[in-house]
Amino acid sequence: MPTLNEVATRAGVTPATVSNVLRNKGRVGEATRQRVLEAIAALGYRPHLPARALAEGRAPTIALMVSSIANPFYPEFALAVENALRRRGQFLIICNTEGDPQTGRAYLDQIAGTLSEGVLVMNANLDFEDLRMTELRGAPVVLCMWERPLDPPGLPCVAVDFRLAGELAAKHLLELGHRRIGAIVGSKVYGIHAARYEGFVDAMRGAGLECAAAPVLYTPDTTRGGYAAALELLKAHPDLTALFTTNDLPALGAMQAAADLGLDVPRDLSVVGITDIQLARESRPALTTVAVPTTEAAEFAVELLVDLIETTASRAASDGARQARVCVTSPPHLVVRASTGPVRKR
Amino acid sequence: MPTLNEVATRAGVTPATVSNVLRNKGRVGEATRQRVLEAIAALGYRPHLPARALAEGRAPTIALMVSSIANPFYPEFALAVENALRRRGQFLIICNTEGDPQTGRAYLDQIAGTLSEGVLVMNANLDFEDLRMTELRGAPVVLCMWERPLDPPGLPCVAVDFRLAGELAAKHLLELGHRRIGAIVGSKVYGIHAARYEGFVDAMRGAGLECAAAPVLYTPDTTRGGYAAALELLKAHPDLTALFTTNDLPALGAMQAAADLGLDVPRDLSVVGITDIQLARESRPALTTVAVPTTEAAEFAVELLVDLIETTASRAASDGARQARVCVTSPPHLVVRASTGPVRKR
Missing domain, CATH: 3.40.50.2300 (Response regulator)
Known part of the structure; x- marks a missing residue:
């Protein structure tokens, strides 16, 4: 793969200028910008995402912790999360905890705040202490389907009644x-x-x-x-x-x-x-x-997490005293199909 | 979050030594190594994965392209892939193409070779030309369930008869x-x-x-x-x-x-x-x-992909003439349950 330096050499500019063009930052004249873009196209150069994320202090993925992707509800929810993320140009990493807090902890330790800039948690049987530690280390956490809107968990969550x-x-x-x-x-x-x-x-x-x-x-x-x-x-x-x-x-x-x-x-x-x-x-x-409202809950969870990521990035890490936010979805509703009917007279 | 420099200061060593300890590289005396590990533990430092991946020229994830995670077979396959990857310390990114070659191409362009070091493809309705381009740019591709072992696709694949x-x-x-x-x-x-x-x-x-x-x-x-x-x-x-x-x-x-x-x-x-x-x-x-053999196919696919990633990393990028490998799984077998019975005499 061609390197940033090769692009710079071909365009007759410094590597920093190429980087500025790629990130839409700094002052670059239009003629220079065109030369850089032509060199990128000619060489088939692609920016290295981990490098770019590193340069910007961001990781390009969100992690979704689920207890088992084999339970058919979780793929449906994951699909809705992925659609919401894709519209924001972000990618989803799905982590199966298999209901085991230790596996969950291992995932959090390895990816939160490094590979993923935030964590969505869906019934993954995780220790709340582990989740608070993850928050303290700079990776926001959102619980995706908290079951009691009136009794919030002390962590940011999307609640369904x-x-x-x-x-x-x-x-x-x-x-x-x-x-x-x-x-x-x-x-x-x-x-x-x-x-x-x-x-x-x-x-x-x-x-x-x-x-x-x-x-x-x-x-x-x-x-x-x-x-x-x-x-x-x-x-x-x-x-x-x-x-x-x-x-x-x-x-x-x-x-x-x-x-x-x-x-x-x-x-x-x-x-x-x-x-x-x-x-x-x-x-x-x-x-x-x-x-x-599965899709709505997924969209709320992504919005809340992205908002927390942006807030965290703009505040001192020690400022952890803010109130945990709770987003309540629209209420559930009855769908009558064929499995229920009037009681039978005996 | 504590930085590598803070760990180095506390341990009284250079940042390069901390990096060597983290990556098990270079010559570091046992006493120094212990001091670094103690500083890491005391500060709660965690290595930054994209940074580490960048330093080693590797990305820490594998992408799985599927046509729809809502089809219940794909979560079962994804689970098997994830288990195989986890044993190797790698993470899975699941990409839904929704059967659309353009969506698939967008994923390949954005993540292959950058965020993910290799791509597994499961019936995602992708253009073979797009997949060959992905290979040429340095991210190996494996087709996960090729249906004709005797008629290989010209791309590395796991084939089921x-x-x-x-x-x-x-x-x-x-x-x-x-x-x-x-x-x-x-x-x-x-x-x-x-x-x-x-x-x-x-x-x-x-x-x-x-x-x-x-x-x-x-x-x-x-x-x-x-x-x-x-x-x-x-x-x-x-x-x-x-x-x-x-x-x-x-x-x-x-x-x-x-x-x-x-x-x-x-x-x-x-x-x-x-x-x-x-x-x-x-x-x-x-x-x-x-x-x-779903689990076997997933394990073969991960093995083959990891092998190709290591081979690609150790060869010149221009050496693309090698034969595409085909891994054939054990044969399918009949499972008789309750939906079939002897023909009824009429």
């Missing part, structure tokens, strides 16, 4: 006449889906139903987890007419369990999820779900 | 007694799935069946594409007892079409796919498919 999502899903089942509703929660009891389940509980109480009347199981946030939980719930409580699940993947698993038990969805059993991933639209029956 | 995959899928249907088999091809007539369809045709001929006896439709490589094609085939040819599809997504769509037509899979209709994505295991009925 997931309690409302749970409430909307439960209200839909209640309006269809269901009263015996089982709940499948795709996290631990105080895990990331807790707010979604609280919304369900609120709706049940609002309808005058005892929470104890609704059996609940906590399970991994996968199709398989939802399948196993649904089998267990439906065998233990054959009078259930509907299942509320805190995410689409377990909901899809619950529909498979119903099929394996000979139950027709929605005639014998209604199933509702949360998120609206592509599979929810494609499953048979298509899944009724509460859609969250 | 997809003709054999098609043949195995068709033979499975023939052995179950099927004779009226429709074919759904997830690409254009001379598109990337042509080799898979040739395998199907070979197997049909081997069984003494006329190819003309098997209706075929070409369709987008999506669930929706497979759904529409299956509806059309099954309506036009109600005597079909099996569908061969060149990929799992259209096969899953074909199963949905069968359900919507009131056909039971596999009692009324057998359906077989190719690839073995996670959804094939999770669908109901689970999809019989021909599994391709």
